[in-house]
Amino acid sequence: MLSQTTILGAVLCFGIAFASLVVTPVVCRGDDDAVEEVEDVEVVTPDVSNIGQDAFTLSKVIGRNHPALVHIPIGMLIALLLVELVPIIRPGLDMGKAGLLLSPFTALSFIPAAVSGLIRAQEVFADREPSPLLLEHRNLMIAAFSAILAASVICFVKRAGLKGTLRLVYLALIVVSLILVGLGGHHGGQLVYGEDYLPY
Numbered sequence: 001m002l003s004q005t006t007i008l009g010a011v012l013c014f015g016i017a018f019a020s021l022v023v024t025p026v027v028c029r030g031d032d033d034a035v036e037e038v039e040d041v042e043v044v045t046p047d048v049s050n051i052g053q054d055a056f057t058l059s060k061v062i063g064r065n066h067p068a069l070v071h072i073p074i075g076m077l078i079a080l081l082l083v084e085l086v087p088i089i090r091p092g093l094d095m096g097k098a099g100l101l102l103s104p105f106t107a108l109s110f111i112p113a114a115v116s117g118l119i120r121a122q123e124v125f126a127d128r129e130p131s132p133l134l135l136e137h138r139n140l141m142i143a144a145f146s147a148i149l150a151a152s153v154i155c156f157v158k159r160a161g162l163k164g165t166l167r168l169v170y171l172a173l174i175v176v177s178l179i180l181v182g183l184g185g186h187h188g189g190q191l192v193y194g195e196d197y198l199p200y
Contacts, residue, residue, distance in 0.1 A: 063120035067192070069113045070185065076106040077148065077178045084171055103148075103155040110145040117141070117188075133187055133195070140184030147177035 080102045086095045121134055151173035154166065162170050190197060 059119050060123060062116050063123050066113065066116040066120045069116050070188065073106065073109040073113055073148075074181055074185065076102065076109050077174065077181060080106045081171075081174050081178060084174065100155055100159050103152040107145070107149045107152040110141070110148065114141065114145065131191070133191055137184050137187035137191060140180050140187065144177045144180035144184060147173045147180065151177065 080099065083095045083098045083102055086093055117138070121130060121138070125131075125134065151170050154170050154173070155162065158166060186198075
């Protein structure tokens with residue numbers, strides 16, 4: 001018989017692996033036989049007069065790591081949902097303590113992603129107005145964070161056991177947060193790859 005720790009570890013690994021498969025875009029390159037012939041090559045000498053003036057600062061490094069940091073809350077949300085669904089699928093297997101531990105860490109995982117995103121947005125939109133797509137992305141992520149934070153508070157306050165309607169509300173908040181992260185992540189992808197990158 002498998003221990004709860006083994007099952008939790010497997011669920012977490014599956015959740016993280018599933019998140020990486022879901023959010024990693026597949027790039028199609030088209031016809032490999034279509035190669036353009038190069039006619040002229042222009043030699044360009046780089047301008048090195050401002051080297052060191054636009055060096056990487058800590059805030060730039062943090063902001064530019066936003067694409068990596070956003071995957072942590074996605075994976076944790078999926079893992080949390082799976083951990084909370086296990087008792088429904090296998091009623092004899094109680095994962096309540098795992099959910100109690102995973103729930104606040106899932107909410108906390110949004111903070112580095114949000115901070116890095118805000119820093120990156122300030123860098124990208126320093127000399128112009130933020131795009132409506134960026135504002136939608138930000139607002140969806142704030143709503144997703146609010147939903148998982150509410151779920152975490154419910155889980156912590158009722159740590160003795162979530163039952164009945166309160167459990168349904170808790171699970172619904174996790175699902176809503178995951179849906180909002182998916183929509184917000186889609187808008188984030190459109191910001192990076194262009195609005196016509198995917199057909200929807």
